[in-house]
Amino acid sequence: MSKVLIVAEHSGNQLNQSTARCLSCAREIDPAGADVVVFGSNCGEVAHQAAALEGVARVLTVEREENQAALAAIIAPQLAVIAADHDYILGPSTTFGKDLMPRTAALLGVGQVSDLMAVTGPRQFQRPVYAGNAIVTVEVPEGLKVVATVRTASFKPAAEGGAASIVPNQVAAELPAHTRFIELRTGGGDARPDLQTARIVLSGGRGVGSGENFKLLFALADRIGAAVGASRAAVDAGFVPNDMQVGQTGKIIAPEVYFAFGISGAIQHLTGIKDAGLIVAVNKDPEASIFQVADIGLVADLFEVIPALDKKLG
């Protein structure tokens, strides 16, 4: 039995990469590895993907009709039961984990370490506060379970190569009937790489000017195999859908290369990209604060730069 339990995030048939990142965090807590629990209505495929990750001790599946949509009110009471024997319960710091883990922590009578970014001791961790303007070191007192959401951008995904056993579980938890899933509307389900796992991300801000102009970014992204993100200003202005927002209240990402076009560099935006390997900024205002964090900066009009890049990199 592992000390650490990780809650798998998945789409029904595909394991989310956040699980492999949680696993790397888990192995810093306990090198021996971790158990992974999969909730769903038909978990076979996802369980196999989880079992193939290096460092997984066991995959626990909890199959139940009600688990089809990952509703926190439904999953949390089951997770609290499964977690009875584990000392650490980790979930990703994605909207899935942020919704589920605090509900579970409260059922277990403990607090939660949100956005865990570093393990500094057996019960001691670092996490960002104030939009990443400060880092706090926190400690969970002895005798209490550690519940945490893992800041996925801070940990590399665990490799494949494991062959863990898959153990079906029955959980005798009473489930509420007060919450119903209606639908999930996705941004478009296109072939472009996922924002949270892409190697290269191109983001546009208010400076891009319109949804129509965002096509320039999409075209360049498709040419170089990048994902496309946006600032809050671009989302609020209706240029692009909300699931593209990067930042404190959007997605926290850590691509190898991040391009910011027409983004001023507000602190709430920067907190979402500070783990990027390389930040490239194009802005026509030489005073823009994005240049203070950019590894490569270019003061220029994005409407000239993007087509030129498209030509030169294509």
Place this chain on the structure above:
Amino acid sequence: MGENREWNVKKIMVCLKRVVDYNVRIRLRPDGSGVVTDGVKMSVNPFDEIALEEALRIREGGSPVEILVVSIGPADCQQQLRTGLAMGADRALLIESDIQVEPLIAAKAILKVIEREQPDLVLLGKQAIDDDCNQTGQMLAALWQRPQATFASKLEIVDGRATVTREVDAGLEVINVDLPAVVTTDLRLNEPRYVKLPDIMKAKKKPLQTESLASLGIDLEPRIRVLKYEEPAPRQKGVMVADVDALVAALRDKGIFN
């Protein structure tokens, strides 16, 4: 549905946290014990303003709703509660405490108030922009054994049920929950109104009640100890390039696009 057509939301509770204003560049205390707040502009957590705005809009939608704003923290939180009253809340409650209130304790305190007030809907921000925890609403819903709808960008109430559109990583998720329920707000739910001077005057006459956190009889032992605050590691200084050719060369130099 339909069996309870007369069902209406009668009371909404909104949680307002006092936080360092989002425009302030924070400074750490030299001993690493926290953030300097003396002489620093403090505000209502932006997500909580959105929560209150939503409550006001539900009331303006026609039903005679009573709106109660609640804050947990030092006596100075009265300022933020007065802002809430000026925006249009009817009553305010300060649960006074000088200790650091972590989300689990906040949730337990709010639950005590809920038991007394019996609201139909409790609105919180999805996250406080100081601790960035994103926990309190979910913990409250768990302890109250009621539904939670986090990261709301649209809220519709019909016949004792709320249909909530949630901003999730994959896009927008729609769920339907029975009331009473906990809803936490995302940025695009609405745009909060500005407070006008006459409203500030009027708010001075609205009831603001205070009681101590200790008097609620909940366990105040922290479940998480904060040991120290530090500056984040700075990024290495970058380079400025003159044109697109130089940009492409610099990228190739870093081994990208070879």
